[in-house]
Amino acid sequence: MNKNIAIILGAGKGSRMKLGYNKQFLELRDEPIIVRNIRTFENHCEINGIYIVSSKEEIDKFNKLIEKYNFKKVRGIIEGGKERADSVLNGLRGIEQCNIVLIHDGARPFVSENIISEGIKYAKKYRAAAPGVKVKDTIKQINEDGFSIGTVDREVLISIQTPQCFQYEDILKAHEFAKKNDIILTDDTSAIETLGIHSYIYSGDYNNIKITTAEDIAIAEKILEN
Template identity: 50%
Template structure:
């Protein structure tokens, strides 16, 4: 078996966007953000199927206005999201069938590319767990509660983690099951596998692989699309 599956998590409400709809359904170049995300995986030769995790009250809307409208064929299952991102990922993992590598990706991160997907699958097969990302451009400070700077880590030791985060299926599934049982809460999936003694290989993502989170990100996203022939074709 050499099947690769991506779980696209799109159940969050995105409060920082301050919009009256889920941020994944806001438009970039007259098409929803989630459309652009799905399109990359739909076209990828490295991904066999997509599992889409959505809020319960948005499933029918997404089917009509994105999946059916734009003929996304690789979506094998649509799963109802949970109360947290972590629960949404568990729901997605439980829906996976036969699969070797699982990629977990943010629905609001539309500028992923095929090279990053391919590298993630390669390193997941080699090491069991990996994540893409970039070295921060800014100097990072560790701040005390009082507001003063406590420490300045060396920038070349820091890494801004993006998605997809890629895993051998049995590793991420078992780690999530343990975390659920022990009520361990994490901000991303690499934290969960690290908790259960799996090392995570970090590889180069892209500074363009941003997550659309705030209104300012929509402006940046429009510029990225303007300059990206690959995404627009």
């Protein structure tokens, strides 16, 4: 089997932005963030299908967007869970069998086709892969009283992005193991590490931002200008 499936996580509430609605529907130049995401995966020649993870209340809204923009590769909308890891597990259980699965944050509207291509390539070779960029700022370690006690070497630090790409059976097994053992996960590379599998980190893009706060909207608009 040589099938690559994308899961786009769209169940987040975006409470930090205080929008009063799901940030996936926030419009950048008259187009919802989630639409920009779906289109990039839709147009990629190596992506065979797309599934969106949504809150139960917004499934109909996502379906209407899919119909409006005539996306052909979207295979279904899957109901999310309480936490991100629950939503990912629901997504993994709800998609069709595939070779490589790409798990992407719906709030990252500027993912490039190259990042997707590289993720598929390296996941096939190494079982797990994720894009990342080097940390620009100086990172300090502090003690419990708030005082600096050391400087962390930036050369060994990477800010991880999505899509995070895996061989399907591996990441499904990893998330099921984490769920069964109440392991708290920060992302999907953390999940795969529970099986002793280490993700290959390839070059991401500083434009591949996650829109989390109101300030990020201004950054996103600037990216579009350029």
